[in-house]
Every structure is written in structure tokens, then in C-alpha cells.
Amino acid sequence: MSSETELNIFQRFARLHTLTSGWYLWLSGLARLPISMINIGTLTLVSSVTGSFIFGGIATAAAGLGNAIGGPIVGSIADRTGQRRVMNVTVILNLVALLGMLLAAFNYPEYSAWWMIAAAGLAGLSTPQVAPLGRARWMAVAELQNPGKPVHQRRDLDTALSFESTLDELGFALGPAFVGLVAGIFNPALAIVFAALFVLFFASAFANHPIAGVVHKYQQSALAEQRKKLQEKRADEAVTPDRWWTQIIFPVAGMVGQGTFFGATGVAVLAYTKTQGLGDSGGLLYGAMGLVSGFTALSVASWPVNFTNRARWLVSAVALSILTWILSFQAISPLWVVVLLLLLLGLPVGPTMVTTFSTVSEYTPPTRLATAMTVTQAGIVLGISVGNAVGGLLVQADGARGGFLLAAIAGTLIVVAATANFLQKRIYHHGQIRR
Incomplete structure (x- = not known):
């Protein structure tokens, strides 16, 4: 059989x-569906019960x-105590929050809006962090399965992170679609029930x-080795706890830009389809961009190993920014032009996400x-909230053009972050100091 690199x-x-x-x-794919289901399900349920999209928006925010x-709180605890314990706690809290939202919706009508908003906040706080903890698992598995083989580790991690990003894209497309189907045919509350069942089982x-x-x-084991090195005063090989995080500042900033891009683009597409007399079909156009993004995210696994993560991220970010600015200038163009640009825009979106996570790894x-x-x-979640609100x-004020303009500005922010990351002196790499 051929070698792993072949x-x-x-x-x-x-x-x-x-x-x-x-x-x-x-399991990894099904377990992350509740995240998108809870967001859109909350908006649908609260808006339906209160009759106000303002309350729905506040609850979603x-x-x-x-x-x-x-x-980040869950992640920090997971690093100290293990993922299993903290995730089981979040599952229980999340189920309690979702149940509380349903009880408030039907039993306390005079206080339902504020009780549901409080329950939504707890649901967000306790959301099982499947996607980021899943990526953390792959980082460990790639190294454990390829001891002393950095090229093989890189290949396996590229493949896994490409797969994870594709699952994210599919999750954010299928979750809202499922909620919309259930809420439209049956009842908005049933969508929350299904989200709770997904949390409970998956x-x-x-x-x-x-x-x-x-x-x-x-x-x-890594922590024990680190303590041993510190005790031996081999500072040139030990990770300095108060320094490693400075290396991920630019990738996190880039992810805020990525989330803002998603939020603003989603709002702009919805506004565009309404002006074209297509009603609320903007989700289909946005989903098409996500589908293209998912496929190109998978392609990152086959990119050359000597094409570094820093370079990959910068190239993908520049392509994303250029296409988004073009789209912002074509915001009132015919439908076929906007659809074509959205499909082209999907090409760099997936690789930008994959390479950002790879850079953090x-x-x-x-x-x-x-x-x-x-x-x-x-960073993504925060950016999406900013993109939705500001967008x-x-x-x-300005129709779809305003939303696409914010998306273009967010694309520029990603380029700035990617450029700063490309130029910064890399000190730490997988816990080892680089000269």
C-alpha cells in the first residue's frame, strides 16, 4: 500500500x-445540529408567542x-478536567434551559417574553461545544496516531479539519431548514422539542x-512532561503559559470577521430576495453558497503540505475579500449576477475557515x-451576532447594499488579520519554541 502522504x-x-x-x-455531525436549531428555533418560538420580532431578536442575541x-469557559474546564465531565453538565443544563423556554411559552403568558429570553441566554451559555471540542480531539488524535511523523500529522489534521468545517456548513444549512419545516407544518415549540432530543441523544x-x-x-501526559521540563529549567523547550495565547490573537480576530461576514451576508441576501419579489427565499441562495463552501473546505485536505497554513489563510482571505467587495457593488444587479457571485464567493469561504482553525492548532x-x-x-458566534445586528x-437604511457592504468590510478585516499573522514572528509551534 502507498505511504500515507501518497x-x-x-x-x-x-x-x-x-x-x-x-x-x-x-455522531459528530448529528451532535452539532442543536446549535443552529436552538438559534433559529428560539427566534421562531419567541416571535410566534409574543407576536414581536423584536423580542425574538433579543432572545436570539x-x-x-x-x-x-x-x-471558552467550557473549553478551559475541559482542558483541566476532561471533556466528558464538563460536556455532560452542559447537556443537563441545556435540557433544563430548553424545557424552561417551553414552560414559559405556554404557562406564563404575562411574563413569557422575559422568561424565554432568560432561558435562551442559559441555553446559549450551556450549548454543548461539539464543534470546537471535536476539533481539539482531532488535534490530539493526529499526533497520537503519527508519533514522530509531523508530515503525516499535518495531513491527518488537514483532512479532519476540512471534514469538521464541512459538517459546520451542513449543520448551519440543515438545522434551520429542519426547524422551518417542523415549525411550518406543526408548531414552533416542536422544533425546540426536537432540539432537546438531539441534545439528549447525540x-x-x-x-x-x-x-x-x-x-x-x-x-x-503533555502536562506532566511540561512540568518536568520546567522543573529541569529547560525553558527553551517548555511552553510559557502566559505567552502561547498571544499567537492566536490574529486568528481569533479573523474569526470575528468571518462571523460578521456570515451574519451580514445572510441578512443582505434576505433583503435582496425580498426586493426581487422572491419573498423569504434568501435562505436558499445563502445555502447554495454554503454548499459550495463545504465542498471547497473538503479540498483543503489535498493541498500541498509545503503550502503553509499562514500562506493558505492569507490567499483564501484575499480571494474572499475581493469577491465580497465585487458583490457589494453589484447589490442591485439582476438575480443571475448575484447568484453567480454568491456561488463564486463560496469557493474561498470554506478554505478560509479551515486554514484559520489549522493556524490555531x-x-x-x-x-x-x-x-x-x-x-x-x-469569535465566529460573536461575529455572527454583530453581522446580524449591524447588518x-x-x-x-440602504437595502441589500448596506448588508453586503458590511460583509465586504468584514472580509477586509479577515485579510488584515491574516496578513498580521503571516508577518508575525512565530515563537511557539505545537508547544515547542521555534528559532
């Missing part, structure tokens, strides 16, 4: 099954803010998968995997 792209993704187990890959705050199964224990042992010591991934994920105001 595997084609299909063999690389098939290898992910051997690194974990076949059902883990499916509360869920997003809670997620941005809770994610998020809890993800939390207790054996890989969680493997990663925790790996981190404990390079700078993160083994003892801080979950913390780094959840902080990075929080909504701009769309109100």
Missing part, C-alpha cells in the same frame, strides 16, 4: 474512520451572547465517546487544545 483525497477521508470509528463521524461567553453520546478519555490522557500547546478551539469558535440596521 493517499488520494478519498483515501484520506476514509482514513478518518480508522483513526476513530465509523459511527463517530456520523441572548442565546448567541451566552454561547460566546460559555464556550450530544450526550458525543460527550461520552471513548475518544474523550483518550484526549484527556494525552493532555495529562499550530500555535496551541497540547494542554490548551479545548480552550483555543472554543475561544476561536466564540440589519444597514439593510433597513
Whole structure:
């Protein structure tokens, strides 16, 4: 059989099954659906019960803010105590929050809006951090399965992170579609019920998968080795706890830009379809961009190893920024022009996300995997909230052009972050000092 570096792209993704187990890959996808289901489900339920999109927007913002705050906290605890324990706690709290939202909706009508907003905030705070903790697992698995083989580690990690980003894209497309279908045919409350069931069965199964224990042992071993080096005063080989995080500042800033891009583009597309007499079909156009993005995210696994993450991120970010600025100038063009530009825009979106996470993985010591991934994920969540809120105001004032303009500005922010990351002196790489 050919060496691992000679595997084609299909063999690389098939290898992910051997690194974990076949059902883990499916579980990872299903377990992250509740995140998007809770956001859109909250908006739909609260708006329906109160008759006000303002309250619906406030509740959704509360869920997003809670997620941005809770994610890094969960990640930090997971690095110290292991993923299994903290995720089981978040599953329980999340179920309580979702149940509280349903009870408030039907039993306390005079206080329902504020009780539901409070429950939405708790739901966001306790959202099981499947995507970032899943990426942290792959970072550990790639190194454990390829000891002393950095090229093989890089290939496996590229493949895994490409797969993870594609799952994210599919999750944010399928989750809202499922909620819309259930809410439209049956009742908005049933969408929240289904989100709770997904949390109960799939998020809890993800939390207790054996890989969680493997990663925790790996981190404990790395921590013991780090303490040993510190005791031996070999400072040239030890990770300085108060310095590693400075390396991920630019990637996290880039993710805030990426989230703002997503939020603003989504609002702008919805505004555009309404002006074209297509009603609320903007989700279909946005989903088409996401589908293209998902496929190109998968392609990153086959990119040359000597094409560094820093260079990959910068090239992808520049392409994203250029296409978004073109789209902002074509915001009132015929439908076929906007659709074509959205499809082209999907090409660099997936690789930009994959390479940003890959860049973070390079700078993160083994003892801080979950913390780094959840902080990075929080950047996306925060950016989406900004994009939705500010983009909504701009769309109100200037139509789709205002939303696309904000998306273009966000694209420029990503380029600035990628450029700064490309130029910065890299000190730490997988916990080792680089000269």
C-alpha cells in the first residue's frame, strides 16, 4: 500500500474512520445540529408567542451572547478536567434551559417574553461545544496516531479539519431548514422539542465517546512532561503559559470577521430576495453558497503540505475579500449576477475557515487544545451576532447594499488579520519554541 502522504483525497477521508470509528463521524455531525436549531428555533418560538420580532431578536442575541461567553469557559474546564465531565453538565443544563423556554411559552403568558429570553441566554451559555471540542480531539488524535511523523500529522489534521468545517456548513444549512419545516407544518415549540432530543441523544453520546478519555490522557501526559521540563529549567523547550495565547490573537480576530461576514451576508441576501419579489427565499441562495463552501473546505485536505497554513489563510482571505467587495457593488444587479457571485464567493469561504482553525492548532500547546478551539469558535458566534445586528440596521437604511457592504468590510478585516499573522514572528509551534 502507498505511504500515507501518497493517499488520494478519498483515501484520506476514509482514513478518518480508522483513526476513530465509523459511527463517530456520523455522531459528530448529528451532535452539532442543536446549535443552529436552538438559534433559529428560539427566534421562531419567541416571535410566534409574543407576536414581536423584536423580542425574538433579543432572545436570539441572548442565546448567541451566552454561547460566546460559555464556550471558552467550557473549553478551559475541559482542558483541566476532561471533556466528558464538563460536556455532560452542559447537556443537563441545556435540557433544563430548553424545557424552561417551553414552560414559559405556554404557562406564563404575562411574563413569557422575559422568561424565554432568560432561558435562551442559559441555553446559549450551556450549548454543548461539539464543534470546537471535536476539533481539539482531532488535534490530539493526529499526533497520537503519527508519533514522530509531523508530515503525516499535518495531513491527518488537514483532512479532519476540512471534514469538521464541512459538517459546520451542513449543520448551519440543515438545522434551520429542519426547524422551518417542523415549525411550518406543526408548531414552533416542536422544533425546540426536537432540539432537546438531539441534545439528549447525540450530544450526550458525543460527550461520552471513548475518544474523550483518550484526549484527556494525552493532555495529562503533555502536562506532566511540561512540568518536568520546567522543573529541569529547560525553558527553551517548555511552553510559557502566559505567552502561547498571544499567537492566536490574529486568528481569533479573523474569526470575528468571518462571523460578521456570515451574519451580514445572510441578512443582505434576505433583503435582496425580498426586493426581487422572491419573498423569504434568501435562505436558499445563502445555502447554495454554503454548499459550495463545504465542498471547497473538503479540498483543503489535498493541498500541498509545503503550502503553509499562514500562506493558505492569507490567499483564501484575499480571494474572499475581493469577491465580497465585487458583490457589494453589484447589490442591485439582476438575480443571475448575484447568484453567480454568491456561488463564486463560496469557493474561498470554506478554505478560509479551515486554514484559520489549522493556524490555531499550530500555535496551541497540547494542554490548551479545548480552550483555543472554543475561544476561536466564540469569535465566529460573536461575529455572527454583530453581522446580524449591524447588518440589519444597514439593510433597513440602504437595502441589500448596506448588508453586503458590511460583509465586504468584514472580509477586509479577515485579510488584515491574516496578513498580521503571516508577518508575525512565530515563537511557539505545537508547544515547542521555534528559532
